[in-house]
Amino acid sequence: MSFSAYDLTSIRFAYSPLGEVSTGVHALRTPTGRVPHLPWFTQVRPNIVRKSDPTVTSRLMTPTLRTERLLLEPYVLEDEDDFVTLFRDGRVSRWMGNGPAPEAEYRALFGRIFTKVYAQDLFDVWAVRRNGRFAGHAEIKPAKVAEGHEIIYALTPDLWGSGLGRELAEAIVAHGFDTLGLGEVYATVAAPNSASLAVLDRIGFEHVRDMAEDDGSITRVLRRRAAGPTRQG
Template structure:
């Protein structure tokens, strides 16, 4: 499992002790509206997600990190292999108190660098709901290009952006 430090953030795999803080972020109504629905007790669901992330770190050397600022959990972000598409996604979700500060862009850029430089991935994509303009702005800011609309899980219509390694290398020099 990989720990990264960006200019302002610490990115580290989530652990069992993070479950309550993670649940508070993940199930916040303003965050949950953009994510696939989850049912049951929020803390138990958070524990299951953290366990799933740990398994992904072990099996694929990538999963979302917890995003920490000044020692507190403000969200999750990073890379996630999506079997339905056979590709790796860059993703982020932040507590509303952390919105509008550039943290999503900072995490996404670090995740792209990790994916292309360390993991040697060929392509990284991102998806979101068509009306999530804030996430689409991050996607554009980090160099992803809109490609198409797809179905994913309970969402019948999501927008797909992606970037390949040569394009990312050309953009980052």
């Protein structure tokens, strides 16, 4: 899956266009007010309200999802270090762009989840937890590679090989079909990423086409239709 550290939708595993914005989380409290364009580090971050503030939880539109072993819920500020650690891990970023970006870029990216995605209810993005601990990242958002939505997910490497990738992907797909009413969902995966390709194949994704990236690598575009079967194994 592609990921670019510029923002949550140019992450090469397909985030939607974010960028520095003039709306801060202050807009969650005063939706009719105006908030100047302010850098995350010096202006926006100190003003973001805390998890316990009911004005945030009441406005967050991303629903909480549960699977047998995982909890998907909206991010809170306390997740920042875990988010940065996940995407700076070379084993994760290997499949999400050109390797780890500077830490400051990931921290700015995390801030835009609040100042852009949640503030404007753009799409659903979750922190993934297992047994109360941070376990990964997930989202479903309008796709750039096709007319539709695509799923995006990443688990911490210590959980790889446990079947949780399939469990997580199935939960996001089910949300797309059952809650969002989508007729199909997409995913993009780097061609050498055989593990992710196998997971998506098992849950009914089919190859649509290949895309050549600027660096010469190949990204596979996959699709699952709402009536698509889930393969066993």
